[in-house]
Amino acid sequence: MPAKELSPIEVYKLLPGTNCKECGETNCMAFAAKLVNREATLQECPPLLEPKYKAAFDKLWALLKPAVRSVVVGTGDRKATLGGEYVLYRHEFTYFNPTAIAIDVSDEMPDEEFEARIKATDGFKYDYIGMTLRLDMIAVRSTSSDPAKFEAAVKKAVELTDLPLILCALNPAVMKQALSAVGDRRPLIYAATKDNWKEMADLALMYGCPVVASAPFDLNTLKSIAKTLWEYGVEDIVLDPGTQIEDGLSATIDNFTILRWDAINEEEEHLGFPLLGAPIVAWAEKAEDPVLNEWNEAVVASALVSRFSDALILHSVSGWCLLPLVILRQNLYTDPRKPVSVEAGVKPFGEPNEMSPVLMTTNFALTYYTVASDIESAKVDCYLIVVDTEGISVESAVAGRKLTADNVGEALASYKVGDLVKHRHLVIPGRAARLSGEIQEVSGWTVSVGPLDSSGIASYIDEKWKPFPEE
Amino acid sequence: MSPLTEKKEKKGILPFSIDILEALAKFQQIELEDVEISFDELELSLTPGMVVGAPRAVPPLAVPAKAKPTALLEAQVGIPREDYPGNIVEVKLGATRTEGGTRGSSVVIGGETAPAFYNFLHLPPHKPVIAFDVFDWAKVPLARAVKMHYREVLEDTAEWARLCVEKFGAEMINLHFLTIDPLIEDASPEYAVKKTEEVLQAVDVPVAIGGCGDPKKDPKVFKAVAEATTGERLLFNSVTLDMDIEETAKVVKENDHTIIAFTSMDVNRARELNRKLYDFIDKERIVMDTTTAALGYGLDYAFTVMERCRLAALKGDPELNHPLSSGTTNAWAAREAWMKMGPEWAPRELRGPIWETVTGHTLLLAGVDYFMMMHPAAAREVGNTINKLLSGKKPSETAEWVSFKI
Numbered sequence: 064m065p066a067k068e069l070s071p072i073e074v075y076k077l078l079p080g081t082n083c084k085e086c087g088e089t090n091c092m093a094f095a096a097k098l099v100n101r102e103a104t105l106q107e108c109p110p111l112l113e114p115k116y117k118a119a120f121d122k123l124w125a126l127l128k129p130a131v132r133s134v135v136v137g138t139g140d141r142k143a144t145l146g147g148e149y150v151l152y153r154h155e156f157t158y159f160n161p162t163a164i165a166i167d168v169s170d171e172m173p174d175e176e177f178e179a180r181i182k183a184t185d186g187f188k189y190d191y192i193g194m195t196l197r198l199d200m201i202a203v204r205s206t207s208s209d210p211a212k213f214e215a216a217v218k219k220a221v222e223l224t225d226l227p228l229i230l231c232a233l234n235p236a237v238m239k240q241a242l243s244a245v246g247d248r249r250p251l252i253y254a255a256t257k258d259n260w261k262e263m264a265d266l267a268l269m270y271g272c273p274v275v276a277s278a279p280f281d282l283n284t285l286k287s288i289a290k291t292l293w294e295y296g297v298e299d300i301v302l303d304p305g306t307q308i309e310d311g312l313s314a315t316i317d318n319f320t321i322l323r324w325d326a327i328n329e330e331e332e333h334l335g336f337p338l339l340g341a342p343i344v345a346w347a348e349k350a351e352d353p354v355l356n357e358w359n360e361a362v363v364a365s366a367l368v369s370r371f372s373d374a375l376i377l378h379s380v381s382g383w384c385l386l387p388l389v390i391l392r393q394n395l396y397t398d399p400r401k402p403v404s405v406e407a408g409v410k411p412f413g414e415p416n417e418m419s420p421v422l423m424t425t426n427f428a429l430t431y432y433t434v435a436s437d438i439e440s441a442k443v444d445c446y447l448i449v450v451d452t453e454g455i456s457v458e459s460a461v462a463g464r465k466l467t468a469d470n471v472g473e474a475l476a477s478y479k480v481g482d483l484v485k486h487r488h489l490v491i492p493g494r495a496a497r498l499s500g501e502i503q504e505v506s507g508w509t510v511s512v513g514p515l516d517s518s519g520i521a522s523y524i525d526e527k528w529k530p531f532p533e534e
Numbered sequence: 535m536s537p538l539t540e541k542k543e544k545k546g547i548l549p550f551s552i553d554i555l556e557a558l559a560k561f562q563q564i565e566l567e568d569v570e571i572s573f574d575e576l577e578l579s580l581t582p583g584m585v586v587g588a589p590r591a592v593p594p595l596a597v598p599a600k601a602k603p604t605a606l607l608e609a610q611v612g613i614p615r616e617d618y619p620g621n622i623v624e625v626k627l628g629a630t631r632t633e634g635g636t637r638g639s640s641v642v643i644g645g646e647t648a649p650a651f652y653n654f655l656h657l658p659p660h661k662p663v664i665a666f667d668v669f670d671w672a673k674v675p676l677a678r679a680v681k682m683h684y685r686e687v688l689e690d691t692a693e694w695a696r697l698c699v700e701k702f703g704a705e706m707i708n709l710h711f712l713t714i715d716p717l718i719e720d721a722s723p724e725y726a727v728k729k730t731e732e733v734l735q736a737v738d739v740p741v742a743i744g745g746c747g748d749p750k751k752d753p754k755v756f757k758a759v760a761e762a763t764t765g766e767r768l769l770f771n772s773v774t775l776d777m778d779i780e781e782t783a784k785v786v787k788e789n790d791h792t793i794i795a796f797t798s799m800d801v802n803r804a805r806e807l808n809r810k811l812y813d814f815i816d817k818e819r820i821v822m823d824t825t826t827a828a829l830g831y832g833l834d835y836a837f838t839v840m841e842r843c844r845l846a847a848l849k850g851d852p853e854l855n856h857p858l859s860s861g862t863t864n865a866w867a868a869r870e871a872w873m874k875m876g877p878e879w880a881p882r883e884l885r886g887p888i889w890e891t892v893t894g895h896t897l898l899l900a901g902v903d904y905f906m907m908m909h910p911a912a913a914r915e916v917g918n919t920i921n922k923l924l925s926g927k928k929p930s931e932t933a934e935w936v937s938f939k940i
Contacts, residue, residue, distance in 0.1 A: 101889070152839045152845065166933060171939070191830065206937045231936045249789035270601040279932040294603050311929030312922040316899075317654045322556040324614045333609060346940045347933035358888065362915060365892040369837070369899045378940055386870060387829055387892040394834035395896075430830050436869055 065513045066207065069126060071095040074245035077119045077126075079110040081319065098127060100400075101149070101159070108387035130327045133371070134273045134299045136200065136251045137227020143199045143374040145301060146337030151327050154399055161396040162367075164388065165229050168345055168533050171207050177216070178223060183380045185224040189389060192363075192428050193405060197387040202253070202343075202376045203241075204234035210240035217241045218298050221248055229275075235262035246270035248462060251374075253277070253339075254303060260288050264295045272299075273308040274374045275339055279305025280314055281519070282321065290333040302334070308363045315340075315363075316370055323371040337373035340364070346378050357384050403428035404454030409478045410435070413444035417485045418530045420445040422520070423471065423514065425452040425460050434517040441521030446483055450474045457494040468501035475506050486530035492525070509533065599900045613654055618848035622646040622855050622903075624660070625792055625819045627706065627769050628740025634765035634790065638738030641705065643821070643903040644857035649845060650901040651923050662898065662920055664905045664913050665706035666698035666744060667863050670721075670729055671713050677872035679886040682909050689730055692736035699737045703917075708742040708771065709733055714755050716748035723758030730759050734766065742769035742794075742906075749776040764789040769904075771859075772796035772823060777808050783814035786933040792819040794859050799825045799832075799839045801846070805853040812853075821904060823859040828868035830895045836860075837900050844901035857903035862916075865893035866908070887911040895919060 075095035086107045088094040097103035105111060105127070111120050124246040133147035143163040166184040168177050181201055189196040203220050205213040213232055221230060228250040232238045238252060239262075246269075254277035255263035267274040274297055278285035282304060289300050304318040305311070319338055325331040345360035360383035364375050368391050379385065397403060404426045412435070424434045426449050438445065451470055454461035460466035471491075474480075481487070487508045491499060493515035503510045509532060516522050560613040564622035624645040629635025641663050655735035672688040683702075689693040691709070707731070711720040726743075733741060743759055746751030756770050771780045772794035786793045795811060804824050811820055824843060827836045840858055847855035865871055871889035872882065879885060890912035894905055899918060907913040 152838075152841060153834075154842050170937075204936055205940055208937065222858075227890060233936055260606065261604075280929045283609060284610040285604075286611050287606050291603050291607045294601070294607060296602065305929065306933055307929050307932065309922065309930070310925065310927035312919070313651070313653050313925065313927070314929045316923065320652060321611065321613060321654055324723075325612055328614070329612060331612070332613070334817055341935055341936050344933045347935065347938060349940065354884065358699045358884070358915075361888060362891060362895060362919070365895050366899060366919070369896050383881065386879060386885065387888055390830040390870070391833070391892055391896060394830065395837065397834050399834070399838055429827075429835075433831070440869075
């Protein structure tokens with residue numbers, strides 16, 4: 064059943080109905096609502112795990128499982144979950160597991176380059192609206208086709224990083240030797256093809272590893288491999304429909320769309336697997352300036368992030384082309400059902416003193432970061448009060464009564480703003496102008512109405528700000 | 535109606551056949567449980583009939599004891615054949631001499647009958663267009679990586695437009711009048727008419743006329759320019775809910791121009807503005823802009839609002855079926871596009887244009903028909919992608935990336 068059509072009632076009917084509160088909810092109906100929103104899992108309901116509810120558990124599991132299977136790669140804290148998706152378009156529900164990005168190394172790479180690439184991937188970090196954006200996997204490629212060299216390379220990789228690995232070798236003998244060394248790290252096997260599927264399936268079963276089914280630009284064969292693997296007993300499958308960046312770009316985008324459509328709208332069992340893209344094909348012909356390869360790779364990767372890919376293999380480790388990708392996937396995998404908010408409180412900017420301006424905004428992340436960025440670029444030393452409006456922007460929060468004189472007054476008091484400055488002069492956003500009189504009454508602070516847009520903060524402070532306006 | 539509910543309803547009118555299929559499936563399963571069959575026989579007897587050509591409603595048969603296949607099982611991927619009831623109106627921008635204007639060429643945008651680049655359903659009938667932003671104010675704040683391409687022409691609006699067409703291959707010029715802003719120079723409508731005429735002389739591609747965002751001033755300027763350029767099919771950018779919609783719409787229609795309806799990331803407001811416009815102007819003159827936020831600064835909202843508008847229109851919403859416009863240059867509002875950052879993120883000369891490129895690509899896949907862009911490399915890249923997606927070319931010999939050497 065597609066996620067968006069499931070109602071809490073359908074789920075509630077199958078729950079034990081004990082209202083025992085062991086899940087942390089007040090009753091079974093509340094828990095059912097959480098389950099439908101995928102904010103809770105069945106395992107959080109202890110009675111349901113008892114043998115007598117097995118039939119109900121199985122039914123619930125089938126009702127709630129994603130259309131695209133979740134496939135876990137790697138072990139430990141940095142394991143990656145691919146897929147686990149319910150919808151084609153994010154506004155229909157939400158996307159869950161951001162596209163995992165893998166960077167490649169090869170078994171013929173000089174040691175220094177090999178290590179540097181793994182360290183760069185492992186250590187990649189960017190702080191963005193209170194989150195740390197990172198890269199997710201290492202793809203080790205067998206360019207030598209030598210089992211011993213490949214084994215040595217994967218061993219070296221696991222010594223250098225805890226990141227999950229994708230083992231890339233089409234020769235099962237090469238794959239086997241690598242798995243004998245690192246099979247316990249649950250690497251993703253790339254790949255089972257129409258020629259080697261049986262040997263790869265045996266390896267996947269023997270080591271309990273997920274495996275990619277690969278058939279570039281041949282969807283029927285791809286499905287045929289996936290179906291055969293499934294019937295063979297391999298459950299954790301990833302699909303590689305092929306990636307091209309020139310003539311085949313249109314077919315690439317088409318194939319990702321067709322596969323995801325069939326998995327979600329047609330509930331096609333043998334296509335309900337995560338999708339793997341390989342923008343690394345942009346390096347097939349090395350350009351005179353490798354910047355062109357990097358650019359082409361990033362551009363096709365961005366298209367595949369918006370078009371349903373669950374994992375991508377890239378070669379470039381340059382920050383300028385990876386940064387837009389990690390931000391794009393964070394954006395698109397943000398839950399559109401929930402406003403994005405930041406922590407409420409007082410944030411100092413620059414080096415404020417007791418005569419510095421006190422400004423105010425809401426805790427909607429976009430509003431906050433826009434205001435913060437404008438204050439920073441204007442180099443204004445000040446305090447910014449971030450009022451909790453449940454993640455709603457200024458204008459909507461005023462209209463929806465989430466931003467009121469009372470909660471501004473409370474914020475001023477509970478954050479002890481009066482201890483930070485000598486004056487009692489608050490500048491509120493232009494879009495909250497109608498609250499000015501009331502805030503003044505409730506808080507006892509003098510209230511001035513600032514600019515409508517935070518880009519005007521610099522000139523406002525410059526021209527109008529005085530700690531004691533009445534003097 | 536969503537494809538899903540539709541499918542459900544179709545199932546709903548055929549309860550008996552579904553039941554029969556299910557019963558049949560159960561029956562086969564029961565039969566098999568009582569018979570001992572070797573794996574080879576099982577494949578022979580089951581594989582062909584089981585999946586190939588089987589209707590989608592058949593539940594998969596449980597194979598007893600998980601017989602391991604010894605050869606690839608056949609399978610076919612169903613190519614979606616969704617038939618969307620709605621379609622996007624076509625809007626013609628610019629008019630040639632024979633069409634009543636002075637342009638060397640005109641372009642048509644819109645006309646889609648499928649979501650953006652679902653080429654397996656239908657190719658879009660028209661190519662999305664890339665217009666270059668030109669400003670009439672030399673002091674317009676621009677990122678260094680952008681400004682370096684326009685330094686020579688910042689003071690001369692017509693030359694700026696010419697440079698975009700001749701050097702960067704602009705398909706349209708998107709002229710923005712900033713100096714008319716009462717807070718900048720409060721330049722007169724007559725000034726805007728004169729500048730428009732200069733730009734129309736300098737280039738022969740279609741032209742869009744942008745205001746300063748003042749809901750009182752813009753309509754005055756639009757009126758003067760529209761009346762002085764009757765028949766040119768300029769694209770006025772834009773009409774908003776806080777303007778005198780009637781006056782602006784009428785003057786655009788009466789002088790044979792087109793208009794962008796601009797709203798701020800809200801599907802319902804987009805619908806409301808279109809509905810108000812329909813009283814005064816024909817649909818084939820309206821392009822929609824639901825606001826473009828930069829990558830990292832709300833692109834997800836921009837993407838989703840556009841995608842929702844486009845899908846709703848294709849499903850038959852008669853108030854949202856207009857070509858979409860995107861101020862992709864807004865990508866530069868992201869600090870990551872222009873700011874000096876640590877060496878691991880350098881050089882910003884590349885980070886900036888790729889920011890605009892990725893913002894544009896993402897919205898291309900949401901359905902944008904008209905891009906307003908600035909960095910020549912970003913515009914070229916989005917244009918290249920459009921051409922590749924529309925080329926109709928088949929994949930070439932696949933590069934085997936597992937073992938190639940980089």
